[in-house]
Structure formats: C-alpha cells, structure tokens
Amino acid sequence: MTGGEDGRPPRQLPLALPAEAAFGREDFLVGPSNAEAAELFDRWPRWPAPVVLLIGPAGSGKSHLIAAWAGPAGARLIPAGGIAAVDPVEAIAAGPVAVEDLDRHRTARADDVALFHLVNAALGGGRLVLSARTPPEAWGIGLPDLASRLRAAARVSLGEPDDELLRRVLVKLFADRQLAVDPSVIAYALPRMERSFSGANALVDRLDREGLARHRPITRAIVADVIAELAGEAGGEAGR
Known part of the structure; x- marks a missing residue:
C-alpha cells in the first residue's frame, strides 16, 4: 500500500487478476447493433448457407456469440493461424467448425489455400463460421476462387452499441x-x-484496478479520472 503524504487516501497496488466473463447465450446482450447476428445464431441449424461470415469491430461480441453457439452445436474452434495444419475434409466431417479473427492472423497465400479447402469442404456438406473485424474484401485475398466463395457466404454484422445496450454491457x-x-x-x-x-x-x-488501488468504491470522481486517463492515452497513441 502506498500514498498518504499528499493527503490523498492510501493506494493499494492491485493484482492483475483476470475477470471471469460469462459467455453463455443468456449473457449475450442483444440490441439493434447485433440483433441480426444473434437471430441467425439462434436459428441454428436452420441457416441460409453452409458458410457464415461474422463481421464486427473489436469487442463487439463475435467471440461471445461463437462460444455460446459452439457448445450446443458441438463445434470445433480452429485458430486462424492453424488452419494450414488441419485436414479440411476431416475437420468438417466431424461437425461444425469456427475460425476467428481471420483478418488478423493470416499469412497470405498459405492460409488462403488452406481456407479455400476448408470452405470447399463446408460447401460439400458441413457448417463453417468465419469471424473478422473487416469484410473479406479488405483482407488482401490473392486467390480469386476463395474471394468468390466468400462473397457467396451468408454475412451478418455486429455494430457498435446504442445507449441502452452500452448501459447493459457496463452493468x-x-x-x-x-x-x-x-x-x-x-x-x-x-x-x-x-x-x-x-x-x-x-x-x-x-x-x-483503480478502485482497488484507492481502496474505495467506484464513484463518479474515479470514473472522471479514469476516462480522462484513457482519453489521454488514446491521444498519445494516435500521435505516435
């Protein structure tokens, strides 16, 4: 514990303990920005296409929605950087497959070819979910046949929250x-x-972390301080 000389309450150094997030379907909060995606996953297995693209910004709930679907569907989650090591026919034959963050963890042509074979296997009689922050048109795909198949996939988007959804997310x-x-x-x-x-x-x-450091409940004053700190950090990153 530190502090005290300047009259402020003593600060307890917080431990970086991970939060236990709840990833059940009942924990996925639905609003106008994500209702279409939630409705599609709730319709499983009555999907309009064997391949589904889930597009949305960081933290918009893509991983949560996939996790909530994967358990009941018996789906296998494959890292985007590991698809080249997977036999696509065996993977799809074993059940639904999901690959997350494809626009962040691709290694150009090698992954394009692996993804092409995985998509083809799903089109032959399976189910495949692909998630990314950006649509495939922005991935720099160099394989025309893959780009064509992804354009034909079912696509749903997750947007940023409105006021009510953001309030529920904070809660x-x-x-x-x-x-x-x-x-x-x-x-x-x-x-x-x-x-x-x-x-x-x-x-x-x-x-x-700040509540632990100050050894106090979270108040409007603490919120104001933290929002100012985050804004300053964001401004500093943008200026680099």
Missing part, C-alpha cells in the same frame, strides 16, 4: 467482476466514455 461487465456500482455512476459514464464495446471493456478494467 454486465461490472457484474462479471463482482463490482457493485451505483446506476448513477453508470449514467455519468455513458455520455463521456468511448462509445464502443472495446471502450466499455477498457473502462471497466481500469475502474476495477
């Missing part, structure tokens, strides 16, 4: 960390924070 994130936060504090944060799912995650993570 859930605090609950995941077993933090009791007054609704007025959340109402104070909403118009001032970065208005995105990733921004909500970053804010709650920092508030958790």
Whole structure:
C-alpha cells in the first residue's frame, strides 16, 4: 500500500487478476447493433448457407456469440493461424467448425489455400463460421476462387452499441467482476466514455484496478479520472 503524504487516501497496488466473463447465450446482450447476428445464431441449424461470415469491430461480441453457439452445436474452434495444419475434409466431417479473427492472423497465400479447402469442404456438406473485424474484401485475398466463395457466404454484422445496450454491457461487465456500482455512476459514464464495446471493456478494467488501488468504491470522481486517463492515452497513441 502506498500514498498518504499528499493527503490523498492510501493506494493499494492491485493484482492483475483476470475477470471471469460469462459467455453463455443468456449473457449475450442483444440490441439493434447485433440483433441480426444473434437471430441467425439462434436459428441454428436452420441457416441460409453452409458458410457464415461474422463481421464486427473489436469487442463487439463475435467471440461471445461463437462460444455460446459452439457448445450446443458441438463445434470445433480452429485458430486462424492453424488452419494450414488441419485436414479440411476431416475437420468438417466431424461437425461444425469456427475460425476467428481471420483478418488478423493470416499469412497470405498459405492460409488462403488452406481456407479455400476448408470452405470447399463446408460447401460439400458441413457448417463453417468465419469471424473478422473487416469484410473479406479488405483482407488482401490473392486467390480469386476463395474471394468468390466468400462473397457467396451468408454475412451478418455486429455494430457498435446504442445507449441502452452500452448501459447493459457496463452493468454486465461490472457484474462479471463482482463490482457493485451505483446506476448513477453508470449514467455519468455513458455520455463521456468511448462509445464502443472495446471502450466499455477498457473502462471497466481500469475502474476495477483503480478502485482497488484507492481502496474505495467506484464513484463518479474515479470514473472522471479514469476516462480522462484513457482519453489521454488514446491521444498519445494516435500521435505516435
């Protein structure tokens, strides 16, 4: 514990303990920005196409939605960087498959060829979910046949949250960390924070640490300090 000389409350150095996030379907909060994607996954296995593209920004809930679907569907999750090591026919024959973050973990042609064979196997009688932050047109795909097949896939998007969904997300994130936060504090944060799912995650993570450091409940004053710190850090990163 530190502090005290300047009159401020002593600060306890927080341990970086991971939060236990809940990834069940009942924990996936639905609003206008993600209703289409949630409705499609809720219709499993009555999907309009064997290959589904799930597109959305960081922290928008892609991994949560896939995790909630994968358990009941018996789906296998394959890392984007590991698809070249997988036999596509065997993988698809064993059941549904999901590959996440394809636009972040591709190694050009080698992965294009592997993904092409995986997509072909799914088109031959299987189910495949592919997630990314950006649509395939932005991936720099050098294999025309793969690009063509991805254009024909079913595509759903996750957008940034509206006010009500963002409020519910904050409530859930605090609950995941077993933090009791007054609704007025959340109402104070909403118009001032970065208005995105990733921004909500970053804010709650920092508030958790700051509350521990100050050994105090999370108040509007702490929220104001943390939002200012996050904005300053974002500005610094942008200027580099």
